[in-house]
Amino acid sequence: LSHHIILSNLDACRMVFQPNRTDCICGVLPFFHSFGYTATLWFPLLSGLSTVYCPNPLDSSKVGEAAGKRKATLLFATPAFLLNYARRVREKDFEHLRIVVTGAEKLPHRIAKLFDDKFGITPLEGYGATELSPIATLNIPDVELAGVKQTGTLSGTVGHPLPGVAVQVIDPDTLEPLPVGARGLLLIKGPNVMLGYLNNPAKTAEVIKDGWYNTGDIASLNKSGFITIHDRLSRFSKIAGEMIPHLAIENELKRGVESVENNLIVTAVPDVKRGEKLIVLFTDAAGNANSLQQTMTASDIPNLWKPLPSSYYKVDAIPMLGSGKVDLKGVKNLALHRVGEEGS
Incomplete structure (x- = not known):
């Protein structure tokens, strides 16, 4: 910068x-x-x-x-x-x-x-x-x-681009621009985009092409120009050929939870049969595994999006960073550890 x-x-x-x-x-x-x-x-x-x-x-x-x-x-x-x-x-x-x-x-x-x-x-x-x-x-x-x-x-949106900033939503596979309302990969261009990663031109070239920065986030743009972030591309799991958003599952689970704390999160671990397996980590404040499963069963989201009954793990706390954000890497490692414990 x-x-x-x-x-x-x-x-x-x-x-x-x-x-x-x-x-x-x-x-x-x-x-x-x-x-x-x-x-x-x-x-x-x-x-x-x-x-x-x-x-x-x-x-x-x-x-x-x-x-x-x-x-x-x-x-x-x-x-x-x-x-x-x-x-x-x-x-x-x-x-x-x-x-x-x-x-x-x-x-x-x-x-x-x-x-x-x-x-x-x-x-x-x-x-x-x-x-x-x-x-x-x-x-x-x-x-x-x-x-x-x-x-x-x-x-529910993150507003409009700042003055001087341009955005576009593209298909993650074809890289073609998508129409208004369609979900795709968010690209951003403007004077606020970094010069690159220090001493790492290869990584810089991966995320900046023709001045457009690849955010790695899945978003949509409505007809009034408001942007909605749906999740990180890395927080989608590909199961049975379908991209499944972790955030959408979390939102459904939280419908049955009164607390507004960071008390549950969805992640995924490798799975031999399906490629990935959805995992739900939750704390006491979110209730118990049975109540969360009941909320998921009653939900009208696709069945493929619903974690298996054996995929709910109670933890002491959801890993957090000093900035106040969820530590996604810590969440993934914790899930791998808990699943590994069960399998050993």
Whole structure:
């Protein structure tokens, strides 16, 4: 990432956030994470905004106290952090917030509603990657000028591309552009795209072709230009010739779970007969294997998508990264370990 690339992302963010000198950012994201590095370090520094930093984003009482004392108006956080704040931060501490942006992982509707019900402000979901410096798309508040309304937010999507950023959805196999509404591989092009991976031209060439960055995510684009991320391509399992999305299965399972915590996740392990086998890891907060199986049985998703009764494994916790994201590699290793234990 060059200085120019990061500055282009900051300029685009300024266009959509329209910050002013009275704004104050509540900085909770770690600087080792690109979202925190760009949004809570360089964005306020180069925009002339004040910032109050909280070293431990999980210390909700300290975060609330700092935000309330400095009358913070902007908050960038992961869904996991927002859940903690919705449960433990006092309403008055967040009363000055005018924009709350979340990213790094998909924002569950229940967390968005919980936060909105308590603080009266809906988190705006965005999307990006370190290779995109990192913000590429974003929901923004609706705008009305001279009687004309521009819809900037659509629940369940990651919004529109930032100014100067182009997107397209292509068929993962043929690489041909797909029509509006079709699911395919998301490509992104713009001044925010990285120069490449350091000292690794081969890997760079794999993900950047003709200026388009291959995100590795399956997405769709509606007629109004809103983008929906369906899952990582790596989080699809090919079983009996069909691509099965792990996230869709998780969403079905969570319908029967009251808790909004990260209490279950779907992954896959190699299987001699079918190529891959779906695995569900769950904690106590998600219930038990029988209740999850009953939810899956009652679901109207295709039977091929439903994990086998023997594929549910209770774990102490779902592996998480320091950034607040699910540790997908840790999840895969844990699943392999549990399946291996059973087979030994």
